[in-house]
């Protein structure tokens with residue numbers, strides 16, 4: 221396969237075992253600050269995906285709540301294929317802590333009573349939300365917490 225500019229385009233999506241969390245890349249700035257980008261894969265590529273309203277609410281809930289657990293988040297946003305999220309952080313290279321932050325954030329989703337900012341002033345498609353859908357995705361992800369560190373299907 222031709223080497224692509226985007227790191228994840230070089231990843232063989234048929235060889236991964238979702239759910240998993242994978243460091244997808246790092247960038248170091250001129251002053252030594254480091255941006256790390258993680259691939260948080262919730263669903264098995266080309267086999268399953270998250271439905272849009274639940275995914276959208278999960279995006280709002282995670283974006284708002286993850287920042288209660290660390291001030292090093294640059295961005296967390298959904299993949300267009302609806303199988304995962306990108307998480308970018310600055311100067312945070314402790315993988316174990318990243319997993320703990322993710323776990324706490326998903327726990328917040330389960331405890332949520334409403335979706336933050338799901339109105340026409342604060343969101344681009346306020347009608348497309350599902351708190352129950354977001355909770356279902358979060359609960360399935362948390363149930364498979366022990367699998368988050370395994371990225372690839374084990375060779376038989």
Ligand SMILES: [Zn+2]
Nearest residue numbers: 276343344345
């Ligand atoms: Zn929105």
